[in-house]
Amino acid sequence: MMELTRKGEYAIRGIVYLAGKPLDKVCLLSDIAAAVDVPPTFLAKIFQQFSKIGLVRSFRGTGGGFLLGRAPELITLLEVVEAVEGPIIPNRCVCAPQDCDRSAFCNVHPVWKRVQGQVRDVLTGVTLRELADGNNQQ
Amino acid sequence: MMELTRKGEYAIRGIVYLAGKPLDKVCLLSDIAAAVDVPPTFLAKIFQQFSKIGLVRSFRGTGGGFLLGRAPELITLLEVVEAVEGPIIPNRCVCAPQDCDRSAFCNVHPVWKRVQGQVRDVLTGVTLRELADGNNQQ
DNA sequence: CCTAAAAAGACATTATGTATCCTTTTAGGG
DNA sequence: CCCTAAAAGGATACATAATGTCTTTTTAGG
Numbered sequence: 001m002m003e004l005t006r007k008g009e010y011a012i013r014g015i016v017y018l019a020g021k022p023l024d025k026v027c028l029l030s031d032i033a034a035a036v037d038v039p040p041t042f043l044a045k046i047f048q049q050f051s052k053i054g055l056v057r058s059f060r061g062t063g064g065g066f067l068l069g070r071a072p073e074l075i076t077l078l079e080v081v082e083a084v085e086g087p088i089i090p091n092r093c094v095c096a097p098q099d100c101d102r103s104a105f106c107n108v109h110p111v112w113k114r115v116q117g118q119v120r121d122v123l124t125g126v127t128l129r130e131l132a133d134g135n136n137q138q
Numbered sequence: 139m140m141e142l143t144r145k146g147e148y149a150i151r152g153i154v155y156l157a158g159k160p161l162d163k164v165c166l167l168s169d170i171a172a173a174v175d176v177p178p179t180f181l182a183k184i185f186q187q188f189s190k191i192g193l194v195r196s197f198r199g200t201g202g203g204f205l206l207g208r209a210p211e212l213i214t215l216l217e218v219v220e221a222v223e224g225p226i227i228p229n230r231c232v233c234a235p236q237d238c239d240r241s242a243f244c245n246v247h248p249v250w251k252r253v254q255g256q257v258r259d260v261l262t263g264v265t266l267r268e269l270a271d272g273n274n275q276q
Numbered sequence: 277c278c279t280a281a282a283a284a285g286a287c288a289t290t291a292t293g294t295a296t297c298c299t300t301t302t303a304g305g306g
Numbered sequence: 307c308c309c310t311a312a313a314a315g316g317a318t319a320c321a322t323a324a325t326g327t328c329t330t331t332t333t334a335g336g
Contacts, residue, residue, distance in 0.1 A: 001223035002140040002257065004250075005324065009229065012246055029282075041327055048283065061334030062280045077249060085139035091147065107269045108150055111215060111260065112142075118256035119140065122249065131245045143293065167313075179296055186314060199303030200311045 004085070010038040011046045011084040012077070012131075018056065019072035019128035026065040049084055072132055078123035088123075090115045142223070148176040149184045149222040150215070150269075156194065157210035157266035164203040187222055210270055216261035226261075228253045 013036035018027060029047060033040035047066055050056040054069045068075070082088065089095050091112040151174035156165060167185060171178035185204055188194040192207045206213070220226065227233050229250040 001142065001146065001219065001226060003227050004139065004229045006326095007324075008139065016246070039326065042325070044282075045284095045326090051282090058282060059334080060280085060282045060332075063335065064281045064333085066282090077246075081139065088139060089141050091142045107271070108154070108215075111264050111269075115140075115257055115260050118260055119253055122253050122256055126249050131249075133245070144295090145293075177295065180294070182313075183295090183315095189313090196313060197303080198301075198311085198313045201304065202302085202312045204313090 002090070004081070007042070007046060008081055008085045010036070010043060011050070012080055013038060014043050014046060015050065015055065015068075015075075015080055016128060016131045018066060018068050019075070019132035021067075023068060023071065026059060026063070026067050028065045032066070046084055050080075053083055055079065055083055068128075072128035075128045076124050077126040077128070077131065078120055080128070081123060088116055088119050090119075140228070142219070145180070145184060146219055146223045148174070148181060149188070150218055151176060152181050152184060153188065153193065153206070153213075153218055154266060154269045156204060156206050157213070157270035159205075161206060161209065164197060164201070164205050166203045170204070184222055188218075191221055193217065193221055206266075210266035213266045214262050215264040215266070215269065216258055218266070219261060226254055226257050228257075 014032050017032055017036050021027060029044055030040055032038075032047075033043045036043075047056060047058070050069075051058045051066075055075060056066045056069050058064070058066050078088075087095065091108075093106065093109050094112045094116055152170050155170055155174050159165060167182055168178055170176075170185075171181045174181075185194060185196070188207075189196045189204075193213060194204045194207050196202070196204050216226075225233065229246075231244065231247050232250045232254055
């Protein structure tokens with residue numbers, strides 16, 4: 001359980017690749033996809049999501065492509081993951097206790113809260129800078 | 139992401155209910171299902187899985203039913219969750235690095251390892267005793 | 277205009293989750 | 307030795323989500 005989907009995996013690969021490039025280097029989606037071995041059409045959807053929330057910036061037309069929306073040390077892995085996978089929610093009751101008519105007598109709830117906190121803490125503690133370093137083929 | 143399935147949720151409800159009963163009290167599946175508001179046929183499948191690994195013991199025929207395989211303070215939430223959801227695997231590469239031809243230059247791998255460890259730690263730290271207490275209608 | 281490239285939307289396929297039903301096995305009781 | 311109770315096991319059905327692909331539209335440069 002708790003498994004990252006392909007989409008999440010691909011998203012990380014793609015944006016980490018970008019983070020390994022100079023901040024002002026505009027990259028073609030097709031190049032990124034080839035470099036990180038992800039279906040280009042799928043990666044396109046992922047980068048559209050990134051673009052909407054500003055994780056990357058996009059330019060259309062000739063000479064267009066993508067670059068990172070912020071410096072890689074300012075983007076956490078949590079942001080990347082949640083951008084495509086949605087929030088970290090070990091159990092429904094964590095985000096919508098009101099929907100769970102059992103929460104009044106449910107001792108499990110606080111456990112899932114703790115799990116959520118731990119996972120978020122780990123992912124918040126990692127930036128794209130760290131992930132790109134030592135991984136940088138330029 | 140990382141969401142528990144219904145199956146996992148139902149599994150916890152069911153076995154926590156058992157944990158709230160006297161250790162030698164044989165409970166009918168139909169009673170458990172009704173008490174924790176889970177489809178009986180579905181809960182049956184779940185308890186079959188529990189039974190196979192000894193988390194619960196089952197008795198067939200008249201007077202049959204289920205009881206806990208061990209004292210509730212000796213069963214962790216991790217065991218229960220993994221019994222029905224499989225192992226905690228934030229990413230494939232965590233369990234099968236050899237399958238991931240990227241692991242040689244993948245800095246994300248150790249992060250998922252850390253996530254896995256944190257989640258397992260939290261779930262290992264909770265026993266059915268604690269979950270059943272204050273939850274015990276006898 | 278013409279071409280390059282991303283954005284947007286529709287669609288297809290497969291896998292997983294969420295069950296239900298039916299038959300078989302096991303056990304107790306008369 | 308049946309008869310009934312109850313779990314075990316297997317097959318099936320349905321819904322939802324994951325994993326892509328394809329086509330059209332928008333935007334921008336030359």
